[in-house]
Structure formats: C-alpha cells, structure tokens
Amino acid sequence: MGGILIKNGHIIDPANRVDARRDVLVEGGRIAAVGTGLSAPDAQVIDAAGLYVLPGFVDLHAHLREPGREDEETIRTGTRAAAAGGFTSVCAMPNTTPIIDRATGINYLRSATQRDAVVNVFPAAAVTVGQQGKEITEFGDLIQRGAVAFTDDGHCVADAEIMRRALEYTAMFDVPVLDHCEDPMLKRDGVIHEGRVSMMLGLRGIPAVSETVIVARDIALAEYVGGHVHIQHVSARRSVELIREGKRRGVRVTAEVTPHHLALTEEACLNFDTNAKVAPPLRSEDDRQALIEGLLDGTLDAIATDHAPHTDIEKDMVFTEAPFGMIGLEFAFAVCHGELVATGRMDLAMLVARMTAIPAAILRLNKGTLSVGADADITIVDLGLEKTVSRGTLLSKSYNTPFLGKTLRGFPVHTLVGGRLVYSNGRIV
Amino acid sequence: MIEARKDEKPLEFRQEHLLGLEYLAREEIECVLQNAAAFKPTLDQKVKKMPTLLGKTVVNLFFENSTRTRTSFEIAAKRLSADVINFTVGTSSVAKGESLLDTARTIEALGSDIIIMRHSCPGACHLLASHLRSAIINAGDGCHEHPTQGLLDMFTMREKKGRIEGLTVTILGDILHSRVARSNIWGLTKLGAHVRVCGPRTLIPRGIEELGVQVFYNLEQGIRDADVINILRIQRERMDSNMFPSIREYRLLYGLTHERLRFAKPDVLIMHPGPINRGIEISQGVADGEHSVINQQVTNGVAVRMAVLFLLRQARAQKTELEKAE
Numbered sequence: 001m002g003g004i005l006i007k008n009g010h011i012i013d014p015a016n017r018v019d020a021r022r023d024v025l026v027e028g029g030r031i032a033a034v035g036t037g038l039s040a041p042d043a044q045v046i047d048a049a050g051l052y053v054l055p056g057f058v059d060l061h062a063h064l065r066e067p068g069r070e071d072e073e074t075i076r077t078g079t080r081a082a083a084a085g086g087f088t089s090v091c092a093m094p095n096t097t098p099i100i101d102r103a104t105g106i107n108y109l110r111s112a113t114q115r116d117a118v119v120n121v122f123p124a125a126a127v128t129v130g131q132q133g134k135e136i137t138e139f140g141d142l143i144q145r146g147a148v149a150f151t152d153d154g155h156c157v158a159d160a161e162i163m164r165r166a167l168e169y170t171a172m173f174d175v176p177v178l179d180h181c182e183d184p185m186l187k188r189d190g191v192i193h194e195g196r197v198s199m200m201l202g203l204r205g206i207p208a209v210s211e212t213v214i215v216a217r218d219i220a221l222a223e224y225v226g227g228h229v230h231i232q233h234v235s236a237r238r239s240v241e242l243i244r245e246g247k248r249r250g251v252r253v254t255a256e257v258t259p260h261h262l263a264l265t266e267e268a269c270l271n272f273d274t275n276a277k278v279a280p281p282l283r284s285e286d287d288r289q290a291l292i293e294g295l296l297d298g299t300l301d302a303i304a305t306d307h308a309p310h311t312d313i314e315k316d317m318v319f320t321e322a323p324f325g326m327i328g329l330e331f332a333f334a335v336c337h338g339e340l341v342a343t344g345r346m347d348l349a350m351l352v353a354r355m356t357a358i359p360a361a362i363l364r365l366n367k368g369t370l371s372v373g374a375d376a377d378i379t380i381v382d383l384g385l386e387k388t389v390s391r392g393t394l395l396s397k398s399y400n401t402p403f404l405g406k407t408l409r410g411f412p413v414h415t416l417v418g419g420r421l422v423y424s425n426g427r428i429v
Numbered sequence: 430m431i432e433a434r435k436d437e438k439p440l441e442f443r444q445e446h447l448l449g450l451e452y453l454a455r456e457e458i459e460c461v462l463q464n465a466a467a468f469k470p471t472l473d474q475k476v477k478k479m480p481t482l483l484g485k486t487v488v489n490l491f492f493e494n495s496t497r498t499r500t501s502f503e504i505a506a507k508r509l510s511a512d513v514i515n516f517t518v519g520t521s522s523v524a525k526g527e528s529l530l531d532t533a534r535t536i537e538a539l540g541s542d543i544i545i546m547r548h549s550c551p552g553a554c555h556l557l558a559s560h561l562r563s564a565i566i567n568a569g570d571g572c573h574e575h576p577t578q579g580l581l582d583m584f585t586m587r588e589k590k591g592r593i594e595g596l597t598v599t600i601l602g603d604i605l606h607s608r609v610a611r612s613n614i615w616g617l618t619k620l621g622a623h624v625r626v627c628g629p630r631t632l633i634p635r636g637i638e639e640l641g642v643q644v645f646y647n648l649e650q651g652i653r654d655a656d657v658i659n660i661l662r663i664q665r666e667r668m669d670s671n672m673f674p675s676i677r678e679y680r681l682l683y684g685l686t687h688e689r690l691r692f693a694k695p696d697v698l699i700m701h702p703g704p705i706n707r708g709i710e711i712s713q714g715v716a717d718g719e720h721s722v723i724n725q726q727v728t729n730g731v732a733v734r735m736a737v738l739f740l741l742r743q744a745r746a747q748k749t750e751l752e753k754a755e
Contacts, residue, residue: 200451200632202551202572202611272552272607316530316560391613 056088068097
C-alpha cells in the first residue's frame with residue numbers, strides 16, 4: 001500500500017493557516033506529510049496542478065432519510081451525493097422513521113453506515129422522545145453510542161423548559177443542542193416567508209419573527225444554564241443580530257446558514273415552484289444580505305446544507321401540500337463560491353474554514369484540517385469546472401432543488417475519505 | 430359605453446391559459462372587455478347559441494363548492510356550443526389518495542380541451558398548466574386569484590361608468606384571504622384606477638402598498654369620494670380565530686349601511702362578488718338599493734367568460750397554425 005501523493009495543488013488549510021502551493025502525502029489513511037517537492041515512489045499520484053486541495057467538507061446538517069424513507073434517500077445514495085459535493089463528514093439528522101431517539105436507532109444507524117456509507121456519518125439524536133417535545137431522550141447513553149449532537153430538527157423544541165433542561169443536561173457532556181428555530185404558534189400553517197411574495201400569491205406566511213423569538217429564547221437559556229446551543233439554518237436579519245449580541249456577551253451560541261438562504265430569496269417561489277419550499281423559508285433580499293454579513297463577520301459560524309431529499313411524487317403537488325426541503329450536498333460549494341467568493345465578498349480561505357474546521361469544531365470532531373497525522377479526508381476542487389445541476393448527473397436519489405437546470409461553477413473533482421479515493425471525476429470509485 | 434378604437438390595431442390576446450390578471454398585459458385585459466361587450470347582446474337573442482366551441486370539451490373541475498361561478502362558466506361554454514362536463518370533487522377523493530395531477534390527467538385523457546378549475550390551494554392551476562396540454566382557466570385558487578371575477582368586475586365598472594382610468598375603487602373587507610381582491614388590484618391598477626383597500630389591520634396583508642394601492646383601516650376614510658365600493662364577503666370558513674374579535678364588531682366597524690354610504694360619491698356603485706352575508710358586511714338596504722349592481726355583475730359574468738373561452742380558443746388555434754407553418 002503505497003499511499004497517495006497529491007502533487008502541485010494549492011492547499012488551503014485554515015486550521016493551520018496554510019494557503020500556498022504544497023504537496024500532500026497520504027499514508028495509512030492519514031496525512032503523512034505536507035510540503036513542497038514531496039516524493040513517494042510507491043504512491044499513486046494525483047496531479048492537482050491548477051486545483052485547490054482542501055480539507056474534506058463537514059456538513060452539520062443533512063437528512064439521509066434512512067431508516068424509513070428510502071424512497072427519498074438512503075445512506076448509500078446520500079453519502080455518495082456528499083462525496084460528489086466534497087463532503088467527507090456529514091451529521092445525519094434524526095428525524096427518520098423511526099426517529100433516532102434511543103439506543104436501538106443509533107445502533108442501527110452505525111451498522112448501516114458501516115455497510116453503505118462512502119463518507120463519515122456522525123449521527124445526531126433527538127432531543128425529545130419521538131420528537132414530540134415532551135420527554136428528553138437518554139442523552140448520556142446516546143452519546144456513548146456515537147451521537148454527536150441533539151436536535152428535534154424539522155421541529156422546534158417549543159417548550160422552553162424542555163430546551164432549558166436539554167441544554168443544562170448536555171452541558172455536562174460538552175455536546176451541543178441544535179435547534180430548528182420556528183415558533184410553531186407563529187408559523188401555524190405558513191408555507192412561505194411572510195412578505196412581498198406571500199402577499200402576492202395568497203399563500204400563508206411564516207413571519208421572520210417566528211424564528212427570531214426562538215433564537216432570542218435559546219440564547220437567553222444558554223446564557224442562563226451554560227449549555228452550547230447551535231442555531232440551525234438561520235434565515236432572518238434579526239436572528240443574526242441576536243446571535244451577534246449573544247456572542248458578544250459570551251454565550252455559547254453557534255450558528256449555521258445554508259447555501260440556499262445565502263443565494264436565494266422568496267422570489268424563487270413566485271412561480272409556485274415547490275422545490276423552493278423550505279423551512280425556514282427563503283426570505284427577503286434584506287435578510288439574505290444580513291446572512292452574508294453575518295457569515296463574513298463570524299456571527300454565523302458555518303455553512304450547512306440542510307440537504308432534505310423529497311421525491312417527485314411529493315413535490316409535484318400544490319404548494320401548500322408539498323413538503324418543505326431541498327437537496328444541497330452536491331452543489332453547496334459551487335453555490336457558495338459563486339455567491340461569496342466569485343463576487344469578491346469573501347476570500348476562499350474563509351469559505352473553506354466555514355465548511356471544514358469550524359463546523360468540525362462545533363461538533364467536537366477531529367476533522368476539517370490537513371494537519372499531519374489527521375484523518376486523510378481531502379477534497380480537491382476545480383474552481384473553473386462548470387456543471388449543470390440535472391437529473392442525469394445528481395447522485396442523490398431526489399432532485400428537489402430550485403437549482404435544477406442551473407449551471408454552476410466550482411466543483412470537487414476528487415474526494416478522499418480516510419485516505420481512500422471515493423469520488424473522482426464525476427464517479428464514485 | 431365601450432367604443433371600438435378603430436384608429437388602433439386590434440387588441441391581441443396571446444395567453445394559453447388564464448391563471449391570473451397579474452400575468453395579463455393591459456392590452457389583453459382591454460381585449461377581453463371588448464370581446465365581452467360584443468358577446469353581451471347575444472345573451473338576449475332568441476337563439477343564444479354560437480358555434481365557436483362546437484366539438485370542444487370544456488370541463489368544470491371544482492374542488493371547492495361554488496354554484497354561481499360554476500354555473501356561469503357552464504352557461505358561457507354552452508352558449509358557445511361546447512360540450513360541458515361538470516366534475517365536482519369532494520374532499521373524499523383527496524382522501525382516497527389520488528393526487529390533483531392524476532385527477533387532472535384522467536380528465537385530459539377523457540378528452541378535455543379547456544379545464545376550468547377551482548381549488549383551495551394557491552398555484553393549483555399553475556401546476557396543471559405546467560403538466561397538461563389543455564387550456565387552464567383559474568376559477569379561483571385559494572387566496573390567490575379569481576381572474577374572471579376581476580374581469581367581470583371591471584367590465585361592470587366600465588359599463589356603468591364609461592371608463593376605468595381615474596376611478597377611485599375601494600375594495601372593502603378581508604383582503605388577506607381574498608382572491609377577488611388580488612385579481613381586482615392587478616386588473617384595476619393596470620387600467621389606471623385609483624385602488625384602495627379597506628378593512629381590519631389583521632386582514633390586510635403587510636406590504637400590499639407595493640401593488641400600488643392605498644390602505645385604510647377606517648371605513649369612512651376608506652370610502653370617501655369613492656366611485657366604486659367592491660365589498661368582499663367575510664369568509665368565516667377561511668378564518669382562524671382571532672383575526673378579528675367578532676362578527677358583531679366587524680359589522681359595527683365595517684358593515685356598509687346607507688348611513689355610511691353618504692361618504693362615498695353620490696353615484697357610487699356597490700359591487701359584491703357574492704354570495705353575500707346580508708346584514709354583516711352589507712346591509713339589506715345597500716344590497717338591494719339603487720347603487721347596487723350585484724345582479725348585473727352576475728349577468729356580465731357570462732359575457733366575460735364567453736369572451737375568455739373564445740379568446741383562449743383563438744390564441745390556441747393561432748399558435749397551432751404558427752407551429753404548423755414552421
């Protein structure tokens with residue numbers, strides 16, 4: 001086993017402050033050396049001239065749908081999609097059928113992952129049993145079995161006292177609680193951002209304040225009990241401001257933002273495109289700008305895809321009946337690069353940090369770097385590579401995205417997980 | 430009265446579907462109104478049928494109860510000699526699990542040329558239009574649009590007032606849940622009317638000023654010097670609790686009575702899309718009074734729907750010919 005030598009690439013490794021032309025030698029599943037003019041006679045050579053060599057991306061938020069909704073996605077297809085998008089680690093959301101809220105669920109997930117996954121899968125478990133919002137789960141046991149975070153994602157933890165106890169209890173294990181911040185009483189049957197487009201289309205709105213009141217509550221609770229609260233998929237300007245203030249006060253609050261909230265607005269719903277229906281909803285241009293500013297100043301720590309596959313059958317419905325969610329793993333980098341780096345608003349190193357070392361740190365994963373000795377999770381990206389998001393090329397089992405048919409730029413060409421090449425030039429190896 | 434504008438080239442209607450007045454150009458709206466005016470006298474002819482849609486199948490696909498709109502479309506299509514099928518779908522068949530698209534595809538497979546649909550969800554007609562070959566007419570999609578109602582309202586205004594441009598039109602009531610309000614706003618603003626919306630603050634969507642309307646919460650101010658008041662039905666079936674305190678309070682603040690009518694212009698037109706809640710949003714006296722054109726609206730609805738059916742058929746035929754020529 002001679003390892004892999006990645007030659008002539010431009011390395012960006014934010015954790016080690018490397019942004020330069022370097023070679024990377026991978027041996028025994030780990031990064032053996034990073035330097036100039038490396039040679040290894042037995043190694044397989046990947047010529048990365050003109051390409052960027054990055055730590056593998058870490059996604060804080062993906063729905064792999066297994067067990068239960070294998071018609072939408074499986075661990076096999078979802079992790080292949082991840083590899084194609086340059087993600088070498090994904091945190092799998094627990095809102096499957098059954099919900100991952102006890103030992104049996106997480107045990108199943110671990111064995112299925114060992115069998116089918118081509119990237120690292122880190123399970124999140126539910127905050128409450130059955131995500132019913134009533135009883136907290138066995139956090140300690142679930143952590144021992146591999147849960148890296150707790151979330152009722154898909155739903156908000158609506159009961160403030162339950163959220164308090166969850167934060168208070170998980171703090172002793174130093175594990176974050178991830179909250180989907182949408183007050184169900186304010187959301188009601190809303191399907192779209194309450195704003196200009198909901199007004200025009202006569203669709204029931206979800207006001208931005210439905211997110212903001214929960215963000216404010218979560219920050220106040222985390223400040224009081226000292227846990228780590230992580231705000232999922234921030235969508236509204238006011239939420240960004242509250243998180244900024246919370247951080248200034250020293251609260252252990254982190255936050256993620258999705259590529260779609262960074263790139264799209266409520267306008268994407270104007271033609272009743274159910275692929276643009278997502279929770280929280282795509283909001284106004286003002287909100288979008290606030291998200292970008294938040295990502296630039298670090299108020300929003302990480303980019304997370306909230307990859308949420310749904311079948312054509314589910315999405316070919318009237319807007320109010322179609323489910324919330326869109327896929328994102330395979331083109332998250334291209335969307336963010338196009339929106340942030342190509343426009344000159346963010347440098348590439350910061351984008352890479354927000355997709356690698358920072359999300360890894362939020363989950364306390366020893367991932368997201370190219371340090372010598374680290375797991376060799378590596379993504380090699382061609383910033384000039386153009387691809388059209390299409391049914392023919394997506395590896396995900398579902399195609400629900402408003403980017404379908406759009407041509408984007410900046411895609412991974414090789415993805416290594418644990419030193420093994422799993423994706424190369426459009427194919428799973 | 431409507432005059433043919435001989436000095437201008439004939440108005441053209443190029444739509445393949447009628448999904449909403451948002452999507453029509455001013456000229457297309459004018460075209461419908463002009464054709465409706467031509468159809469209207471035929472309603473009083475001894476023999477009322479015309480062969481325009483002979484051999485064509487028009488399907489009324491109604492997922493929500495409606496007597497007046499469905500019947501109006503049915504009469505309009507029959508006057509044009511179409512075969513008309515009424516397909517009223519209760520909520521039960523949704524419970525059986527058939528999707529809207531499958532239901533619609535089945536109907537198309539049975540041979541529909543035009544599908545007229547009412548559905549409780551905004552955008553339902555868009556979904557059909559993007560998947561089927563039949564021409565789709567929106568007969569009301571949730572709280573979104575009800576374009577033929579908007580057209581017949583404008584037709585009636587123009588018939589009575591001789592113009593639309595410059596008229597002050599107050600739309601009164603539950604704007605938030607009203608497809609009639611949205612279609613009126615799109616159409617009237619395109620034709621140059623001054624449009625006001627008036628109602629309780631909880632029933633007026635935020636940001637509606639962007640559509641070029643003025644917002645009033647006070648009835649007397651909202652109808653001051655109005656040429657037309659278009660009163661919306663309080664849709665109790667759509668309402669969550671707590672959108673306003675009570676029917677009683679609604680009547681106190683927004684019920685249109687003779688007493689209040691004096692704030693409007695002396696020759697104000699009173700319109701209502703029906704069905705009306707007598708004694709709630711409109712008093713008995715106003716509903717039946719000299720200003721009311723509620724029944725003429727219903728009659729005009731047939732002429733307007735004939736025009737829409739005719740123009741959609743014509744636009745389709747022209748498109749087919751063009752494609753053949755290419």
